[in-house]
Amino acid sequence: MTADVSRDGVVLIGCGRLGSAMLEGWLATGAVAGSDLIILSPSEKPAAEAARGRGARINPPLDALRQAKTVVLAVKPAMWRDALTPLVSYLNHEVIIVSVMAGVRSEDVFNVSGRPVARVMPTTAVAQAQGVAAIWSDDAWALETAKALFEPVADVAPLDDEALMDAATAVAGSAPAFIYAFVQGLADAGVAQGLSPEAAARLARGALRSAGAGLETGEGLDALIARIASPGGTTRAGLDAMADGGDLTRAAETAVSAAVARARSL
Ligand SMILES: NC(=O)c1ccc[n+]([C@@H]2O[C@H](COP(=O)([O-])OP(=O)(O)OC[C@H]3O[C@@H](n4cnc5c(N)ncnc54)[C@H](OP(=O)(O)O)[C@@H]3O)[C@@H](O)[C@H]2O)c1
Incomplete structure (x- = not known):
């Protein structure tokens, strides 16, 4: 079963070093179409502006999040609760949360979001579609969604246990x-x-x-x-x-x- 993320609304929360790299890789490979992207970023970023040129919406009214199928959480580990909590009431129930944050347990993200969580640990070479990404979820659909998002830009290595994410x-x-x-x-x-x-x-x-x-x-x-x-x-x-x-x-x-x-x- 392959998740068709190319037609899903993807929300990227955080457009720093890794967020920008993912954006560049997704747009370059067509893994995500610009028009399917919503980017939430407190400040202007070159990669987000380039995505805007391809149809992405930057910081739209939060009602737009209701169409999203996938939310990629790419803020610093210390920031994620403040970033995610105000958005949860706008997310539909089928949303998958893909966290690329180091050291944040999926259970904690699930407790805040109430949605299935996949964890992915990519390298910034996803920008050149040459990344490597460890991936884990205990939810089959979340795992497929995350794989579909990262396989075009990285060599994806599934892990058997979330505890191995730190080693990966x-x-x-x-x-x-x-x-x-x-x-x-x-x-x-x-x-x-x-x-x-x-x-x-x-x-x-x-x-x-x-x-x-x-x-x-x-x-x-x-x-x-x-x-x-x-x-x-x-x-x-x-x-x-x-x-x-x-x-x-x-x-x-x-x-x-x-x-x-x-x-x-x-
Ligand atoms: N960099 C890597 O190679 C790498 C690799 C694997 C995993 N990670 C993980 O990826 C995450 C991000 O790392 P990074 O290196 O990309 O950090 P970063 O460059 O500091 O990017 C984090 C971004 O989050 C934004 N942000 C802060 N509060 C936000 C909010 N409420 N809503 C939306 N965006 C918000 C910041 O925006 P402003 O710039 O406007 O403050 C910043 O651009 C971390 O959890 C890290 O563990 C990073």
């Missing part, structure tokens, strides 16, 4: 920043070896792009590593040095467990 947030949502930080570290190490900062930054960014291109082959990570690291070669020497003493594993584990702990404390 760390491994997918936060991880691009972890990887950028590592690549920055590589560039700094290149400078320590005599490269100019410009050359090191350019080479490190290029390495990240090349790593991304490797993923496009569909091969597993071990196979991709094996392609580059020939026995006794320079890459193998670097990999062995990273593995020695477990520093790399420890850095990854520390980053993921700190992100999970932070999500649980929100």
Whole structure:
């Protein structure tokens, strides 16, 4: 069963970094037509203005929400009750709430909205239809609705349990920043070896792009590593040095467990 969100009214609450990225991806792929979108945003945003040009309504009178089938909640976790509560009486009973917020339990959103909730944890690369999105709901229709909304813009990974959402947030949502930080570290190490900062930054960014291109082959990570690291070669020497003493594993584990702990404390 596939939910046909393209004909449903989609309300986006919050048009910040992630809200804008989702808008861009949906409009670029046609996953949601501009005329099916309502955007609620306290301030003017370029992505919302671009969507307006495609027929989206920005901050219309709240009666317009009665046509909505899906409400995507994309405000900061500390803000969501204030954002959602005044809207609930305008929502029809079949509405699905899709929350992309880190660390906010679906039960809490259900208790305020009284509507089925799906949780999705996407990356901002949904803007380029290259995102990844962990997804969970205990309601089958909410799950299908969220999948239909995100499959055109992300690789969607369903989770078995909502409790795994925090781990998925760390491994997918936060991880691009972890990887950028590592690549920055590589560039700094290149400078320590005599490269100019410009050359090191350019080479490190290029390495990240090349790593991304490797993923496009569909091969597993071990196979991709094996392609580059020939026995006794320079890459193998670097990999062995990273593995020695477990520093790399420890850095990854520390980053993921700190992100999970932070999500649980929100
Ligand atoms: N950024 C990411 O990579 C990412 C990834 C996964 C999940 N998330 C989740 O996505 C959510 C949003 O994150 P973000 O990075 O996009 O934050 P953000 O850039 O701060 O965006 C939040 C937006 O919410 C708007 N807002 C505040 N009160 C509102 C209200 N009452 N009605 C409608 N909009 C309201 C703000 O508007 P103003 O700008 O006008 O104040 C702001 O633009 C968070 O819960 C976060 O956990 C983010």
